[in-house]
Amino acid sequence: MERAIRYSKKREAILNAIRCSKAHPSAEWIYHTLKPEHPDLSLGTVYRNLLFFQQQGMIQSVGVVNGQERFDGETNPHSHFVCSKCGAVMDLDQIPMDANLSKQVEELYGVQVQRHELTFYGTCKKCMQNKFEEAILS
Amino acid sequence: MERAIRYSKKREAILNAIRCSKAHPSAEWIYHTLKPEHPDLSLGTVYRNLLFFQQQGMIQSVGVVNGQERFDGETNPHSHFVCSKCGAVMDLDQIPMDANLSKQVEELYGVQVQRHELTFYGTCKKCMQNKFEEAILS
DNA sequence: ATGACTGCAAAGACTTTGCATCTTT
């Protein structure tokens, strides 16, 4: 018998927070965002639900940025930009992901591919501006 | 005055261990691999040197796999496969990385790109074999 | 009433760091 899944107010709020944010939230971010509305929310619940949503395929990990795992409520393939300065993560909807690549990898290397990630690392607009201002002031 | 860089036996050994391995080692892996030859090696030193090599551009992080950061001694752009079962990381030398993509991202999004990663996630050959055997036994 | 979900706090895993000591230059 499969484990039943029940509704929970907090679970709904957590999923909603991820889906409504473009920031690719971390557990901590979700926790602090929801705390005002749900004063008795605990960090453990956030982590447990993040795992749950991942297992259900409802969200995906974008990887670990500055020590914190980041999540994405959009599960359609798309690439990301990560700012190495401030840790911002943004979607790059205009950069296409080649779906055929996965098949090529499977055929060439004899592995089974579930998904692939295309991620760019660098400095975001805001941080470049800050760098510029610092350079002037020094 | 810039900080001087001095030779050290352990630093050399650590870099060598990364460069000679195709496993994309973690700090722990390096530590245990070198411990027999360098009984007084400490994990702190491994971590400090990993940071040092990264800052020097001599190695690169491949990201965090199962909670451990993994490193690559090959800094030329190439894509990776990560096994979600066993955490193995392998180079995909036959899958080309499009160098032009970085420029496109810079122009389209007004950011500054340093590098990009193309990573495939799935199940490696060995783990697929294990799955198969388990299925038969059950 | 059952068992899924949660809060809380403790435990766990990985990484960083301070300080005394040892090494390289």
Add this chain to the structure above:
DNA sequence: AAAGATGCAAAGTCTTTGCAGTCAT
């Protein structure tokens, strides 16, 4: 001798987990 590199252990950060209580069905 000066300052960089290390060992050791403590501290720090993020995440997981056990247990008792709560809530959905």
